[in-house]
Amino acid sequence: MxxxxxxxxxxxxxxxxxxxxxxxxxxxxxxxxxxxxxxxxxxxxxxxxxxxxxxxxxxxxxxxxxxxxxxxxxxxxxxxxxxxxxxxxxxxxxxxxxxxxxxxxxxxxxxxxxxxxxxxxxxxxxxxxxxxxxxxxxxxxxxxxxxxxxxDLGDATCADLIADGFDLRGLYVLSLNPADAKHGRPTIIGQVVRVEGMTVHLGSDRRGDRAQYEASMLSLDLGPAALPRLATHYFGPEAHxxxxxxxxxxxxxxxxxxxxxxxxxxxxxxxxxxxxxxxxxxxxxxTGADLGQTTVPLPRYIVGGNRQADSTRGLFKSGPVHVPPGTHAGIRACIICERSRRREVESFLKALIDGEGSHRPLTQTWKIGAVSFTVFDAASSSAADYEKAFQAAIDEGTKWQLALVQVPSDTENALGDQNPYLVTKAKFLSRNVPVQEFRVETMKKPMNQRQWALGGIGLQVFAKLGGVPWLLQTNTKVHELILGLGSASLGTTRCGDRDRVVGLTTAFSGDGRYYLTETSRTVKYEEHESAVVESAVAAFKRVRADMAWRPGDCVRVVLHSFKDLRKKHMEALKYAVLAVAGSELKVDFAFLHLAQQHPILLFDPAEQQQIPPRGVVVKMGQFEALVAVLGPNEVRNDRLGFPRPLCMKLQEGSTFTDLGYLSQQALAFSAVSWRNFTPTSVPVTVLYAELIADLLGRLGSLSRWDPDILRGDVGTSRWFL
Incomplete structure (x- = not known):
């Protein structure tokens, strides 16, 4: 300008x-x-x-x-x-x-x-x-x-949609009354439960006590559920x-x-x-040259036999880093599914266990014993019937090492006690049994697509069983602890008050080894930053006890946060961590805000799709950088869109300030997720925290869910993958 x-x-x-x-x-x-x-x-x-x-x-x-x-x-x-x-x-x-x-x-x-x-x-x-x-x-x-x-809907109101025979039930609506506007814009007031003539009735998920509105004073919120329904109603089933x-x-x-x-x-x-x-x-x-552009080395991996590899595919030759001892003799798995889909489920699981296309047998890839499974079918897709199937699995008397749950198509968006998958997952987690879901849509995919989905499911199952597929190769002699900070609203609906929030922290070593997730006590939203700090300190305490740090060792604590932390919270965290570390350890801190949602895009005119190579780093100032964590080789499907770089902001109060090193580390941590074999758009510290927050929020809507379950052995497992 x-x-x-x-x-x-x-x-x-x-x-x-x-x-x-x-x-x-x-x-x-x-x-x-x-x-x-x-x-x-x-x-x-x-x-x-x-x-x-x-x-x-x-x-x-x-x-x-x-x-x-x-x-x-x-x-x-x-x-x-x-x-x-x-x-x-x-x-x-x-x-x-x-x-x-x-x-x-x-x-x-x-x-x-x-x-x-x-x-x-x-x-x-x-x-x-x-x-x-x-x-x-x-x-x-x-x-x-x-x-x-x-x-947008132009000037059309809910009254126009009702006149056209459109079904508003289950969708969210906006008030067009200027008195309800926020910053001059209509606000969401609730979810429609029924329509009588031109009167719209809202359910329990609403703002305030008012439950009835004239349709002419409402507009439809064009969320992910509304758009497909609108397109189908007006243009046909293929329109969306x-x-x-x-x-x-x-x-x-x-x-x-x-x-x-x-x-x-x-x-x-x-x-x-x-x-x-x-x-x-x-x-x-x-241009990048105007700001300062570099390209950092791509991560290398450690796989089985302590061998090095350029990609995660190296484990297919060398095997995983660690196979849990309890899996060598075989895996006892129980299957919960709809009775009407039992044959389909058994066929899908046979492909998962024995291999299909490029997906190899689980015993061959992961070096585990044979997987045997017993099916407990539910009479219907209801949560009550899924709970009965779970009880049948428990009553059978076997000590299950794994549960695989087929998610009914018509219940994926069901809340709380009406969601069969959530009810079943909570039950198994309370017994420390890892749960792997799979969907009808995945079972129905053609083999050339399903083989890749099966590979991802096999990886997640292995990690949930306690296996370590691969790690990052590191050269630093400093002990590193990488913490991912996040928070989760328990059981909060779109219009509900956020009065049940937990802070959470994921903990990793510098080579990408996942240690644990620590959750705080449940607090009101206004206290969520303090809860995040509480969980981070608790995570440091638990990891400190497990790591063989000796007096005089140098420890670097890198915090990947989902938001800017206020100065008082950073100082409180540093003080508490230093108190735990004691005077015998030298501790450095790097506070990083990792932003996925920001306005800046990077374009590479030399590449056909304009996507910069993975590993490009553009400095946006002394304490801010953009990191291309996905390149053209990772975006092979047009449906993935155009990748946005990761925005890293090094916050005041950091004592370790090498932005180049931290950028390379963030790139490496975006390639160590045990959910799939390919790099992700954010580091695993943030990704895992997001996955946990999403699941905690959904599980929190259950009437009999106790979040303290995660403060035991479950917290050290990969239950959220």
Missing amino acids: DVDDVKIEVGTLASYDNERHRALEDAHGNDYVFRRRDDCLEAVRTNPKAALLDMKFEKRAVHKIGKLLNLLIERGFERYITKPKIALVRRRPLTVVSLEPKNDLANTLFGRTTRSRFPLHVRRGFRIEARTVYRKTGPASALVVDAITHS EELWDERNTLAMGSRRWERISGFVERLSKRSFEIAPGVMARLSGWV
């Missing part, structure tokens, strides 16, 4: 107050931009006709106003691009879509074949965000642009698949880059005003 080198009036309010900030935004947000800076609120007028606010104003150079300049650029760009055929979807981040029918995927795909009215629109658009980038020549403002598709394919095509690297570069080229031809008398203009792309 090029911005005129001039001075502008900046207003300041001392003693920052969040409520006052929100009130000013609501009252004057169209005429001013506001931003907190230290303990002050700063403002710049964007409308020269607006009255001056009651604050102290002074002239400053526009390049000296910090990140307030980014807000001015976004607001000016919003005015620049908003036209009659371009709609503003939201302001932060700035999101715009085209209203032209040719840019509506639903219209182009189904407009000619559908004669009746159809309210669903899937529009092409762009998401824009101004950010400060730290080039080698110094900091500068830049626009981050992404090409998107956005689904067609829409999904078209959206994926537009998200591919080459098409995405084509859309973004064309958009930027058109808008680069003119300058635009960001504040009265201050002009800005787009001035070329920011």
Whole structure:
């Protein structure tokens, strides 16, 4: 971005107050931009006709106003691009879509074949965000642009959908009443349980006590359950698949880059005003070379016999690192499935155990004894019948080493005590029996696809039995403990209060060996950061007892967090860990916020799909970097979309600050998941924490679930894979 080198009036309010900030935004947000800076609120007028606010104003150079300049650029760009055929979807981040029918995927795909009215629109658009980038020549403002598709219903309400015979039951709705709006946008108010005429009744998952609404005052929330149902109702059973394919095509690297570069080229031809008398203009792309780009070595692996390998496939030749002693004599497994699918399940399990296509027999790959299984079928897909099948397995008297549970197709989204898989998993976990699920859709896949799914299931089963498939090769002489921090809301519905939250920490050694998951006590959401710290300290205590650290050893604790930790929590964690470590150990800390959701994409013009090679690292400043954890070789399926790099932020308070080393370590930890053989989009520290949080949240909806189960032996197993 090029911005005129001039001075502008900046207003300041001392003693920052969040409520006052929100009130000013609501009252004057169209005429001013506001931003907190230290303990002050700063403002710049964007409308020269607006009255001056009651604050102290002074002239400053526009390049000296910090990140307030980014807000001015976004607001000016919003005015620049908003036209009659371009709609503003939201302001932060700035999101715009085209209203032209040719840019509506639903219209182009189904407009000619559908004669009746159809309210669903899937529009092409762009998401824009101004950010400060730290080039080698110094900091500068830049626009981050992404090409998107956005689904909406236009001005159609739930009354229109009901009139068209659409079934709203089980879906979530938004209130169109301005009094219910949040930041000027409609808010979700609950899940529909039934419809009577034009009156919509909400179930227990709702905000507040009100349960009845007029359909004309509601709109449908276009979540993952609503879109397929809408597309099927208006366009036919194949419509959602067609829409999904078209959206994926537009998200591919080459098409995405084509859309973004064309958009930027058109808008680069003119300058635009960001504040009265201050002009800005787009001035070329920011390249990796501008910021500082390197390529770190890809990880190498240790497999059976302590041999080295370039990929996880090396275990097929050398075997796994560790085979649990209790598996050599054989595995006793019980199977829980629907009675109507028993033959199908037995055929699928035979393929899993004996091999199919490229999937080899379990005994050959994992060096375990023969797997024998006994089927306990449920009379139906209900949770009650699955619980009876579980009880039959227990009453049979065998000490099961493994349970395999077929998930009924019609119950995957069922909550709490109505979900047969959750009920069964909780029962087996209480007896410390690992559980592996499999789905009907997986059983029905053609062999050329099913063979890969079987390989993944075999890997997960081996890990749940206590096996170690592979580890990372490391060269450091420092003891490393890598902690993944997360939190889980227990049994919380979309509209419910988050009043049952646990902090959780996954613990790994530097070579990727999984040690345990430690959970905190259950707390209210406002206390969840303290709960995360509590779980991290507890994890360190347990691992400290297991590791053979000696006086004088150097220990490096690397924390991968799902969010920025506040300074007081980092200091509390450091203090507690140092107290446990004692004076005989030298402990360094690296606090890393690993962000998956951020606006920046990396494109490689030399690659057909524009995807940079795995291992590319682009510095975004002294303490921030983007790491390409998936490259073109890992994204072989167009349905996987265009990979977003991992954004790493090294936080204040870290005593180990080698961002290059930490970037290489994060890349390596994205290739050590024991859920599949291929690298993942995030390090295993974060991935496992997310898997655990998801399962804990779902298990927490059970009436008889006790989260303290995980604080025993189950916490050291891979129960969540």
